[in-house]
Amino acid sequence: AAVEPExAAVEPExAAVEPExxxxxxxxxxxxxxxxxxxxxxxxxxGASVASSSPYVPPPLPSAADAMASMDAEDIKEILLDxxxxxxxxxxxxxxxxxxxxxxxxxLEARNPTPAPTSAAEMSKLEGTWRLVWTSTSELVxxxxxxxxxxxxxxxxxxxxxxxxxxxxxRVVLEVPFARTSVSATASLEVTSPKxxxxxxxxxxxxxxxxxxxxxxxxxxxxxxxxxxxxxxxTPLLALRDSFVGAARGLEAALxxxxxxxLELPLSAGGTQLGGSGWxxxxxxxxxxxxxxxxxxxVFVLVRDYTGGYK
Numbered sequence: 001a002a003v004e005p006e007x008a009a010v011e012p013e014x015a016a017v018e019p020e021x022x023x024x025x026x027x028x029x030x031x032x033x034x035x036x037x038x039x040x041x042x043x044x045x046x047g048a049s050v051a052s053s054s055p056y057v058p059p060p061l062p063s064a065a066d067a068m069a070s071m072d073a074e075d076i077k078e079i080l081l082d083x084x085x086x087x088x089x090x091x092x093x094x095x096x097x098x099x100x101x102x103x104x105x106x107x108l109e110a111r112n113p114t115p116a117p118t119s120a121a122e123m124s125k126l127e128g129t130w131r132l133v134w135t136s137t138s139e140l141v142x143x144x145x146x147x148x149x150x151x152x153x154x155x156x157x158x159x160x161x162x163x164x165x166x167x168x169x170x171r172v173v174l175e176v177p178f179a180r181t182s183v184s185a186t187a188s189l190e191v192t193s194p195k196x197x198x199x200x201x202x203x204x205x206x207x208x209x210x211x212x213x214x215x216x217x218x219x220x221x222x223x224x225x226x227x228x229x230x231x232x233x234x235t236p237l238l239a240l241r242d243s244f245v246g247a248a249r250g251l252e253a254a255l256x257x258x259x260x261x262x263l264e265l266p267l268s269a270g271g272t273q274l275g276g277s278g279w280x281x282x283x284x285x286x287x288x289x290x291x292x293x294x295x296x297x298x299v300f301v302l303v304r305d306y307t308g309g310y311k
Contacts, residue, residue: 137298
């Protein structure tokens with residue numbers, strides 16, 4: 001019997017290998033990946049596009065000095081006065097904030113509208129009463145720190161300049177419980193340049209305390225961060241205040257008339273000058289703001305006081 005051969009049922013396997021990318025497709029894929037990563041546009045050189053391999057570097061931000069270069073004096077002055085808020089006339093503030101204030105002062109000085117403030121033609125602009133708003137002078141900052149003592153507050157510091165008599169008076173107003181007084185120092189002035197005055201202190205004085213009728217006793221006070229309730233002792237304290245004010249008024253009425261104006265002490269004896277001396281240079285002056293620098297390197301920022309200061 002004849003045996004029929006089995007038919008082969010095996011089909012040839014189909015090739016599943018994908019063709020490799022051609023040399024022209026690889027750069028296109030790399031370009032798509034680069035665009036997805038936010039690569040910068042190719043730089044143009046002589047009108048031709050050139051691919052750049054260096055990363056994108058943003059331009060530097062302008063410095064504060066560059067930003068202020070386009071401002072006028074009024075804009076900078078407004079920023080300065082805002083920056084002085086909360087500094088307690090220079091007693092408070094970080095090193096960074098002090099640096100910003102000094103930079104603002106330098107920018108204002110570069111825009112000084114009164115280049116010769118002590119000349120005969122401009123001296124009248126320097127006259128009047130000025131109130132201190134900021135200083136870097138260590139001696140004056142130490143005086144301002146007296147406000148941290150119990151029952152004492154430095155209210156304000158004034159300087160009054162009289163061009164006719166060539167004198168200046170510095171006055172520190174102090175407040176104690178139920179009364180206010182002031183300590184003053186008077187100096188003679190000598191013009192040595194269109195910006196500079198020589199200062200020689202000739203006398204000092206203490207004003208007779210002024211009783212404060214409007215002093216109230218609070219219902220609570222803060223001591224070392226803790227609130228102390230005074231509601232139970234407020235009535236006795238008010239009675240004590242009234243007794244003190246009444247006794248002080250009686251003492252004031254008994255004083256000789258020459259003492260009611262306060263005490264003054266000369267700072268010279270037998271031709272010997274006992275008071276200190278130095279110089280003061282006004283580096284910026286307009287109608288209501290003044291910047292001065294002293295021989296010790298300190299800076300004084302003052303605003304014009306139209307009330308005449310405390311007397």
